[in-house]
Amino acid sequence: MKNLLVLICFLVSTIGFSQTLVTGKITDQNSEPLPGASISEKGTTTGVISDFNGNFEITISSNEAVLSISYIGYETQEVTVSGQSQLDIELAESAVSLTGVTVQGFAGIMGKSRKRTESIQTTAESVTALNAEGIESAGITDISSFSTLVPNLKFNSSQSIGLNFITVRGIPQVRGGDAPLAFVIDGVTIPDPSLLSQDLYDLALVEVVKGPQGALYGKNAIGGAVNIYTKDPTNKMSNQIKLGVGNGGFKQAQFISSGAIAKDKLFYRFSTQYKDFDGLLTNEFLDEKVDFREDINVRGQLKAKLSSNFSITGSYQYFNIDGGATYYSVNPTGTDGEFTGGILDPNPADGNNVIFSDVLGTSKMTNNYGTLKMDYNLTGVKLQSITSINKVNRSTNGDLDFLELDGLTQGEEITTKTFNQEIRINNAKTDTKFDWSLGGFYQKIEKDFYQNGTTGVDFGGPFEYDTADYINETQTIALFGFGDYKLTDKLTLSAGFRLDMDKFTQDDVLFVTNSERDNSEIQPKVSLSYQANKNVLVYTNYGRGYRNGGFNAQPTDLFNRDFEDETSDNYELGFKTTSWNDRFILNGSVFYSKLNNQQQYILDLTTFIAGVYNYDKSEVFGFELESRARLSNFLDVFANVGITDAKIIEGGSTGGDDGTFTNNSAYDGQKTPFVPVSTFAVGLESSVNITDDLKFNGFLNLDTTGKTYWHESNRDAFTTDAYSLLDARLGLSYKNWKLELWGKNLTDKAYYQEFSPGEFVGSPDDVAWRGQPLTVGTAISVKF
Template sequence: MHIQAHRKNALTIAIGIASALSNAAWSQANSNMALEEVMVTAELRSENLQDVPVAVTAFTADEIVNRGIETTADFLSLTPNVTFDDSFTVGNSFVAVRGVTQINNADSPVAIVIDGVPQNNQKQFKMELYDIERIEVLKGPQGALYGRNAIGGAVNIVTKAPTNELEGYLTAGAGNGGLQKFQGAVSGPIIKDELLFRIAGSYRESDGLIDNTYLGTEVDFLESYDLRARLQWLPTQDLSFDFRVATSDLKGGAVYDAAFIDGVEPDNTNKQRSPITDILGESERTIDEFTVKVDYTIDAGTFTYIGGYTDIAEDYYGDLDFCNPVDCPQGFFGFGQVDQSQDLSVELLSNEFRFTSSSDQRFRYTAGLFFIDTERSLATVATLTQAGNFPIVQSLEDNDNSAWAAFAQADYDLTDELELTVSIRYDEDEREQTDASTGTSRDASYDEWQPKATLTWTPFEDQLFYATYARGFRSGGFNGIGGREFLPEIVDNFEIGYKSTWMQDRLMVNAAAYMAESSDFQFFYVDFNAGGAQVIDNLEEVSLRGIELELKFIATEQLSFYASGGFQDSDIESFAADLGVPAERGNRSPRTTDYTINVGGLFETALTPSLDGFARVDYEIRGDRYWHTDNVAVMDPVSLLGARFGITANQWSISAWGRNLTNEFFYEDFTAQTFSGLPSDIGFATRPRSYGLDLRYAF
């Protein structure tokens, strides 16, 4: 005990000396040379980012503009141990957080929340980001507060609120591939101090950059329309109403995977191929939303109600054999050319009630109830086009999902230096699947307790240590008509973390290390040997572990740097004997990326008394990626270089930008024929080098 006490005292003294020396060394620094204070709502109350005992990567409104963050992929690629990839349709994507992966036709591993309203379908994750105030990416299970979809983490997106003064902005841009884009917003009072509005919109159009060598045209064309309106009513000082209406229409190319008809080296999936389909695939996704948030504050805290309604529709049409009559005369298994189409319709209605106590008490708490009802319809068709469009797959399923949850979190200051946080959530999920052609149905219920406990130690104002245990839960469900049930996934996560600022708030150093065990790890594959089924299956036990580091440093008034890195490993420890695909114990779990590294710098300087110039360079490295459970197909590491240069004045700016400037080639999705039953491997390629020019005017 004496040895442990001495070690604790020695650590405390060492940290204190280091902190004091660094502050003394920089005490004469310019007061403006400090990192921006970032306030987040990661734990459903407003707190300084550095005071939150959670691994959080946050992006402020200024960072979002300066880094050119315009889509989901832009900020997730800057987050350690997180990857985001396009796949198959304009609304489809794969996100992986600390080894836990997104899968088709099931719940995301990440809870996505916009202005407090959960986005409960994976098709909502891929979005245009415009008029955004803040983005927070929380890593590790966050189910206690965010629910069953937060098994890997949570993404909290806050849009800009209406203002009491008239303001707005307009941006316009153009780039290679026929890119045209526009964004804008206007905000102000209808009735001063009482009724405020904000309207924002975005438009993007591109001819595409990926060539189909058989059709002689680009296949990744895109057109998107997005519009959002917010109305804030403040009838009294203690009562507020926030209404939000949003619509999104996204059209573009789909099903343009390249077929490896001449084979592929099994240990390298960076080998370049061009799409050679004889059908120009296309898809469309529309999302309409209405939400309302009500806050009523009393001395003890704030009552909050959040309601949301969402209507999602996506359809696509494209090639199924990923080839053409010239290169593949026999087509799909010798039956000629085959096409595919799918229509998806989803309606979601959610309600949340919670109470959050005042933040100025030694004991603080949050408690609430959550309800959601989901109706989902999916029609899938595949036909032999050279046989009079003879159908080989016809499936129409309806899925009804009703779920509720109760949650609570309590924070207690044990001492001035120690804080204990304990939270719990209970989720119950009832699912029913109906074969619309026969009327037959099946149902199942899934439930789970999700506890979390965190001990936070702050020996000094700018130093924080934490240790956490948390459980995450992703519900089970049914595969397509006739497919078997897949089990819910549970992750138990143990984590330690450190947050600090140094040199008079000029240097931020944050770190985290975790070990997690996933039971019934969910993963996705396509099995054309089973009638083209899209299959979700389970691995019985998977271990996940990793470390993360983030640094920000203001070197001079003109120069600042950032760096972040995530290193992770996973092991398949056990799996069922009847698993439908090959696997080996000790292999990495599907879609695991060994490491992600980001480094970059920003240089700013005054050009004239009224003009400033800036130059930003960002460099990203993604390590080996293991696509499947057999670990045969592996993507080699890739390096991506981006840059942004510009001039800013009081109200306007002009900037030139470039992404993937070294024109690296790799696949964002890859499926070996062993996992699909197709005649060849297929890969969904990333876009090549892109560049353009942006103009922005604010008033």
């Protein structure tokens, strides 16, 4: 880290100071940010685009430079800098936008997949993103609702609040393990995958970039990254209140406020939301709803501009979620005609997927998350420091046999504490062929785990166990760098790396053992992109990622004491095109990944111990296409498709330390479990200005998940067929009021998010986790 600071000082000292840095924000007449606006200095080739919050930074040749600001559908405006270092510019809507087709589809979406602002159509990555307007139109409220718009991405939840299963490009998440995607909020990597369960609101950007992103985001970005950016505090006062209701006793209240405490100097943003849901799924034995959920979320931000070049932003978020848990479905008649459980149809059928446990499961998750970000702008260089702390508590109580049998219950508590510190230096010059960034990163994670899987546990209140069964600690030091160099006006070479140096330790209180392991992993990334013309981009890239290994509770016949780090080498060829006068977008890519030590989860019911093991080698081949067409100024049609062929090449063997083992080579050549073989979505989006004050919005999406194998054997008895879910949202805005109607799973399709065959874990019962049935609701909001 010391060497890094020396390098930073050297770079800063060598930068020339003849130019001037200007920052600013581009908004419309309602103070809403305009992402992707073009800002250029007249008489030069210097130009930038505004980000998803409407912000921009540009280095100009003199204090009297003239900036030209343009945005499709708005009048172009020219502004003389006149020595100002901060410019807030409001654009007026053009009359042409009311009659002509002016929207560019994806080309207007600004992302930050490579840690800098750029249009998706010029990014040499497979990226799907929505800015604030698209998030609101599509009704994005969580990662699950966004995943339906992303090819080769599937998000499922199971068992309890915070237990998620994410699959991206053939790489699944193991139960309770790290996700194959880095999860990034406002530029800070959040290591606990349970936080993907939180509600999303008041957002400026939601973005998924696929393929290994270790060079940019570090460990566990083996399949990609999810970028989430909240809306910035504003200089102009604005408030919003939203109230909603729905079936299943759903209630919602939301309040957002932003403005200046000291004009042009100190700004705030406060957001809070409350949701309550009684549930729709019924436990037939207890005659109670089981999928209930109550969610309280509070977020605050303060931003201070201490000078024209220096700003500090502090943020804090708290949420508390209480909900149902362990409500797995069983076959009520079993194989012998009695109510004992048994073989379950992996495709839900009436009478074969009944919730019938004698314990009403409950779960709870609380989160406290704070960040401090400091930005220092010099001419040509931007220094950034990000410090964050995070604490997550999760608890679960519920049935273990999932029947009306007495005695078998389960309970666990998990506490995760994280400290992050990142220092980054970025190029800020806009008139150079070489764009670069470099920095250092430190992270410490402590995870305390307590579990009782046989007789249950009485905690006497949330998170009050006396001592943990296991205390896991991970410390990471990383160095990273990334750069783009324009070989020609059309050809760009990009390269980067990240060196993660990890140390893992585990204190096993139950068996009085201590374990530790060290690992260093270099994650390179190289890409070559060719901008044939302004409408066609072709790119190829290679990336390496890894997901760290760890320790199991103890060895069994099914898994070892520890499990290995998983690595992925990905090769990709892609294209991005815009045609039909910028009204039709078609993006696509083909990819191939080689994985070593791919991780898999299993529960050994003979010992009631869960663990993770590794396949020696596996591979994934696939492709994906995304398209959007603006048929008129009032109607878009969009579609995406993803195909994944994920296979186990060498299953290898795993087992305990006493000489017993399980041979997994019988699964060589089989499909990787938990991976849908395809995803497909098609939809319509409409926006109509009925009058100057009255506006209609509509969004319709049909999402199809392909066949999914739940076990390495690939037997039909453990395979779910393809199914489709239909979602819709309608909105009617009048001045500052908006009325919304929404519906999810409108055909009330029965489906499973998880299926567990009992045959392979020593249980007579198959169990499955049911997806959410038909939900509908309405909301009204007002801005003032």
